[in-house]
Amino acid sequence: MLLSKACIYGIRASLYVAAMHEQKRPFVPIREVSDKLELSFHFLTKILQQLTAAGLMKSYKGPNGGIAFTREPKDIKLIEVVSAIDGLDLFKECVLGLPGCGHKQPCPFHDKWATTREAIEIMFNATSLEELATKGKRMNLRLSAEITMDDLLKTA
Amino acid sequence: MLLSKACIYGIRASLYVAAMHEQKRPFVPIREVSDKLELSFHFLTKILQQLTAAGLMKSYKGPNGGIAFTREPKDIKLIEVVSAIDGLDLFKECVLGLPGCGHKQPCPFHDKWATTREAIEIMFNATSLEELATKGKRMNLRLSAEITMDDLLKTA
DNA sequence: ATTATTAAAGATAATTTAGTCTTAAATATT
């Protein structure tokens, strides 16, 4: 598995919040996100705290509280979410797990893997949350196993 | 992390055995592999049993016993080792972990990820154990944190 | 002020992965 579950949930939640942002509803309660995406509320809270700690999101307590992005979703790249939760080791690590593997001291697999690893990094780097959220809305794609973007928006 | 530790260790061990195979020493004891690669003997034993169960390796007990590939390392692709240990889910799974995500029912990330995922699969599919072992020997590359292919061969 | 709502923080539990230890089975050597 490329990304941890925490990171996957974090991305799904980010896409939900980004979609709401486009609907002119930048602040959403975590409970709403966890209900809609069928994720554990407490687990998701901890994950989102990592995004807040990283400065990607801001949060307010109390009634009408919730979370929101600190910047426009069009200016937030997917790699920022990944970085805040799983870190960037994924884009540095040797595929054989050898410490110090790199251009100077390559493992047998280094050259081939470095190319692929870069392609993955570029992909996360080049994709904004807004891009994904818009695409999801346009194509009525799914954000959880059972629920499409359309479902989410009409029951919001 | 793309591959589990078990899978990483399995690949390292496979490269070691492939290198020995080229030295006309197809059968090597597991203890030798675990010593040279600085891996836990018992843990490695279990991993190699998976390769044996998958038909990639054969084993003999008793003095002068050990493990060896059932086919020539040049005919064994890296993906076979990965498949035997981690399975092929990696090459099928949605990057957001959504069940059923695919061409018909894509998640917002599907198209971009599918391309990258295929590149990874092709890479594992196109690389033989012999190719990696030979390259490692030629370039004196490392198979464990501290030990190069040359070190391994001269102290064998 | 009191109450209700919401995120933060911390304790605990469950699951998966990683790793160790012990015993059994097979086989070669003597």
Add this chain to the structure above:
DNA sequence: AATATTTAAGACTAAATTATCTTTAATAAT
């Protein structure tokens, strides 16, 4: 036959990840 060597198998332990539960802190509405 007895012994030593080696893989196989199973029980057990440790660590990391995932998930739940409880309490606290902040804030808005009444």
